[in-house]
Amino acid sequence: MSQILSFTPEIGLGLPAAEVLSAPKRPRAVVTGGSGKLGRSTVVDLLAHGWNVVNFDKVPPPPGSGHEDAIFVCTELEDMGQVMENLLEVDCRYKGVDAIVHLAALPSAGMMGSSTQFRLNTMATYNLLEAARKLGIKNIVLASSETLLGLPLDPWVPDYIPMDENSPRRPESAYALSKLLGETMAQEYCRWDPTTKIINLRFSNVILANEYERFETWQNDPKPRRWNLWGYIDARDGAQSIRKSLEYKAVGHHQYIIANNNTVMRTPNDKLVAAEFPGVPYTPTKGSHDTLLSIEKAKRELGFEPKWDWKH
């Protein structure tokens, strides 16, 4: 379905008809939660790299987000009717979708009743996966989370450091549990249709450029950021990982940890680990400040290469 529909020329772009028909086809991605912290950068990045983008969110993006060339469609993702209808077409604005990036969620634990958070996160993911299956959309990226790995690390300690995709999954909150179910659903949908690709990206703590000044306040004490092994992901690099996942030629279910190249600390890793995780098996990496949430798999398979660094 999506392949057939995606050849439909764009309508209503304000271009003369001949120009519309001869314009090279850009694939269309729906980004859910495109008005949020990670979503805003994702929409901008996809637009800049040859994608048409439709943002499904409950609220429009704030002014200055750079979404002028994207389409916003107010969507309640818990409502399957809205999800199906909006993926199919919205009046004359677009028809057919090639790929889905599902970011919308209630992301922070403890800011609402846990059952509300669990219901929204799992229901929205189910609706999108099921609608995609019915419509034949086979290129899907889902936001997962570092919290699946047992974060915050209190009172837990990791089995080994750096943590990687083989670290045991140990959700400790309704939020992390909803992300675990998102990964489980993805795995099963790929089993049902082996020609589908679903990638779960386990993002570290998402950081905007204007938040880097906070990093200075963490430098004299390893404790405040011990909870996630001093990890972070710049929203712009998170967006890059999403785009590279969409472009990754593969089928089946894949998971990747997504973090930046380094930690949030100036203190070298051997000192941090010795102070906060004595006795935990630790394999030093090449660089003294390399991320302790390993991104080697994402680099190797997706070609992910973070460009942003809080120190520059």
Ligand SMILES: NC(=O)c1ccc[n+]([C@@H]2O[C@H](COP(=O)([O-])OP(=O)(O)OC[C@H]3O[C@@H](n4cnc5c(N)ncnc54)[C@H](O)[C@@H]3O)[C@@H](O)[C@H]2O)c1
């Ligand atoms: N922020 C982080 O540190 C972090 C870390 C790891 C994973 N993640 C995951 O990344 C994704 C994006 O996180 P974020 O920080 O950008 O979140 P955010 O809260 O900034 O944005 C989420 C967006 O989803 C929308 N939304 C929520 N419920 C909706 C619904 N029912 N229907 C339609 N839209 C809805 C909101 O309006 C919002 O714009 C989430 O899935 C989150 O769990 C975030």
